Amino acid sequence: xxxxxxxxxxxxxxxxxxxxxxxxxxxxxxxxxxxxxxxxxxxxxxxxxxxxxxxxxxxxxxxxxxxxxxxxxxxxxxxxxxxxxxxxxxxxxxxxxxxxxxxxxxxxxxxxxxxxxxxxxxxxxxxxxxxxxxxxxxxxxxxxxxxxxxxxxxxxxx
Amino acid sequence: xxxxxxxxxxxxxxxxxxxxxxxxxxxxxxxxxxxxxxxxxxxxxxxxxxxxxxxxxxxxxxxxxxxxxxxxxxxxxxxxxxxxxxxxxxxxxxxxxxxxxxxxxxxxxxxxxxxxxxxxxxxxxxxxxxxxxxxxxxxxxxxxxxxxxxxxxxxxxxxxxxxxxxxxxxxxxxxxxxxxxxxxxxxxxxxxxxxxxxxxxxx
Numbered sequence: 057x058x059x060x061x062x063x064x065x066x067x068x069x070x071x072x073x074x075x076x077x078x079x080x081x082x083x084x085x086x087x088x089x090x091x092x093x094x095x096x097x098x099x100x101x102x103x104x105x106x107x108x109x110x111x112x113x114x115x116x117x118x119x120x121x122x123x124x125x126x127x128x129x130x131x132x133x134x135x136x137x138x139x140x141x142x143x144x145x146x147x148x149x150x151x152x153x154x155x156x157x158x159x160x161x162x163x164x165x166x167x168x169x170x171x172x173x174x175x176x177x178x179x180x181x182x183x184x185x186x187x188x189x190x191x192x193x194x195x196x197x198x199x200x201x202x203x204x205x206x207x208x209x210x211x212x213x214x
Numbered sequence: 215x216x217x218x219x220x221x222x223x224x225x226x227x228x229x230x231x232x233x234x235x236x237x238x239x240x241x242x243x244x245x246x247x248x249x250x251x252x253x254x255x256x257x258x259x260x261x262x263x264x265x266x267x268x269x270x271x272x273x274x275x276x277x278x279x280x281x282x283x284x285x286x287x288x289x290x291x292x293x294x295x296x297x298x299x300x301x302x303x304x305x306x307x308x309x310x311x312x313x314x315x316x317x318x319x320x321x322x323x324x325x326x327x328x329x330x331x332x333x334x335x336x337x338x339x340x341x342x343x344x345x346x347x348x349x350x351x352x353x354x355x356x357x358x359x360x361x362x363x364x365x366x367x368x369x370x371x372x373x374x375x376x377x378x379x380x381x382x383x384x385x386x387x388x389x390x391x392x393x394x395x396x397x398x399x400x401x402x403x404x405x406x407x408x409x410x411x412x413x414x415x416x417x
Contacts, residue, residue: 074226080233084240091244105350109357112250114384119249175249178346184277185342187349191413195259205251206350 100125100142105180106209113203118171120160120199122153124186125179139182141190150186153193161199173201252353270326271333273302277352279343292351299359303331303407318367318406331363335410356411363407372399379403 102125113119123142127135131147140147143156161172174194178187194202275295276284283290285298306319308329316330328334336356340349364376372379382388383396 073230077226077229077233080230080237084233084237087237087240087244091240105347107252107350107354109354109361110250110252111380116249173253175251180345180347180350182346183342184340184344184346184349187346188340188342191256192259195256198258200256200258202254202256203251204254204350204353205249208250 097145098123098128098142099131099145099147100127100140101179101181102177103179103181104177104205104207107204107206108208108210110206110208113173113175113205115171118164118168119173119175119203120157121175121177122157122190123177124182124190126181139179139186141186150189150193153190154197157194157199158197171201172199173203174199175203175205177205252350252357267333267335268329270307271328271335273299273328273334273336275336275338275352277338277340277344277348279341281345281348283348283352292348292355295352295355296359296362299336299356300363302328302336303334303359304363305334306330318370320366331407335412337412337414339414360407360409364403367406368399368403371402376400376403 100123102123125139125142126132126137127140127147131140135147141150141153142148143152148156157174161169164172176187176190191202194200274286276287278284283292283295285295290298301321304319304321305327306316306321306323306329307325307327308314308316312329314330314333316332319331321327338352338356361376368374368376368379374382379396379400383393383400388396
């Protein structure tokens with residue numbers, strides 16, 4: 057017993073902080089690898105609904121995103137409160153969806169063009185009329201593969 | 215005291231601060247990927263098929279502008295939708311001499327409900343003012359219903375879950391022969407319970 061006590065009493069050991077940078081760097085690299093840079097600023101509110109029967113979207117290079125939702129505070133006085141469509145970084149109308157999707161598909165390398173999925177990131181409070189219009193536009197340009205992006209989780213029973 | 219004679223050391227104390235700064239920068243500018251969702255295939259626009267479908271083969275789901283769910287004009291709770299959909303799809307009302315007799319159906323075989331899963335169509339009519347969230351939860355319930363039926367058949371025929379078949383197909387380290395096998399099984403199951411979902415909206 058006394059053998060152990062002696063050491064401790066003699067001087068309290070300082071914890072070395074030399075490995076702290078390494079730990080932080082490890083965290084840093086972790087976050088750098090698991091996250092993606094935000095591509096564009098959102099101009100619409102975008103709280104996605106939740107669902108359980110969902111699949112991960114592989115192949116990020118084959119996705120065209122369409123955002124739908126109420127304009128955020130900064131844009132309400134310009135475009136009003138009705139849900140709007142955001143294509144890349146612009147607020148757009150339903151009629152712009154078709155040309156936009158075609159342009160995005162044309163930007164992809166030719167071997168991917170047949171596999172492009174249109175990902176709809178729609179705010180959960182958006183109304184279905186707008187979604188139907190978008191789907192109709194997508195059908196017009198023959199972009200038939202779509203994906204409703206959702207969060208994973210139990211849906212709220214309404 | 216001895217240190218003074220040696221080379222002066224660079225202090226590494228601020229290294230942690232620098233790394234923290236970088237870490238916080240990346241935390242703020244990035245977002246963790248949330249890209250998962252429900253895949254859907256839209257019908258092509260040029261094939262407006264006007265086929266005759268018997269009324270009993272259609273499960274008409276309507277969502278009104280208040281977000282209420284109606285099946286054949288009765289208000290239904292969202293939590294009941296899955297069971298109703300399964301009951302409808304799995305009914306197998308066709309008689310055994312019929313071409314569409316469903317040998318694997320375990321439903322009530324009610325002559326007034328769908329003949330076979332191959333013929334059964336779920337029709338989803340949403341009001342333009344209905345909220346997207348409700349639509350997604352209905353889609354989710356319907357997918358759950360299909361998933362349950364498909365899993366049942368996958369378990370019966372191949373002794374695996376339907377979802378694990380799909381996982382097998384999507385796994386990155388699987389050989390192409392195994393992938394082909396999984397694909398065949400998935401196709402077989404999908405042909406037993408095809409996703410016949412018709413969508414429209416009403417003003």
